[in-house]
Amino acid sequence: MTSNGRLKISGGRGVKAAFLAGALTLALGTGTAFAYWATNGSGSGSAATGDMQTVTVDALVPGDTPTSMLIPGGTADVVLRVTNPNPYPVQVYSVMGDGPVTADTAHPACTTTGVTFAGSPGPLSPSVSIPANSTALVTLPGAAGMDATSQPACQGATFHLPVTLAVRK
Template sequence: MTSNGWLKISGGRRGTAAFLAGALTLALGTGTAYAYWTTNGSGSGSAAAGDMQTVTVDALVPGDTPASALIPGGTADVVLRVTNPNPYPVQVYSVTGNGSVTADTAHPACTITGVTFAGSLVPLSPAVSIAPNSTALVTLPGAASMDATSQSACQGATFHLPVTLAVRK
């Protein structure tokens, strides 16, 4: 060691070359570490949310019959034909009445039906799943009732109960 506190490297060119290689490695390593921890980047990306297509409720077709018949003073099941045009399953979360109950066209004298929908079924328990791109029948047990004001002309009628469905993915 010299008197000024510096380490004296001996060995000629090999020692100097080894020292320079070590110093260069240390410098490159420090530069790489600095670049790793201080590097910034930017870019752009995009995503789009798809729109859920309208899930529809249709009138029953021949063969879609409820398990129970509606009579004055009683209740009966309501059957909904629900179509899901989406490429993913949806759940029918709630069903609410949305208008006046009417009789089918084969019973024009049935103007006072006495039929009511059981009100809001919120939340529907259990929620009903409808498979992607399919139609399913949803039965609401005892959801329709008929009081004693129903006219005799309503015998044998099929009643149309306008409803609104809330569906979720």
């Protein structure tokens, strides 16, 4: 330090160059750090949802024969022909009755069928999946019952059980 209180740097150009280089590095480093933390960005994105097409239940066709027969006081399997028109598989979650059980048109005197449908309000067990764009038979073991009120005119009838399916993707 000099007598007038000023700091004296000696050494000539080398010291001045080093000092300037250090100051420049510090300034550039601060600018880079500021640029790193202060950057902004923007962009856009999009998504779309699709609607599930209606999964249908159709009457059985010849060849879709149930494996058990319904008799008064007994139960039998219910077989459903389920069509999935969607481009992805669906899981049949539940099957519930949706109206009165009726006999086929060949048995018009069968007005009291005595037939009930034991639906499945919760998840089917085992679970049933219907592949994309396909039709499959779904068997519900013992889901139809017939009590003693069934009329003799119902013998040999095929019963129509209206049902509603709940399906999930």
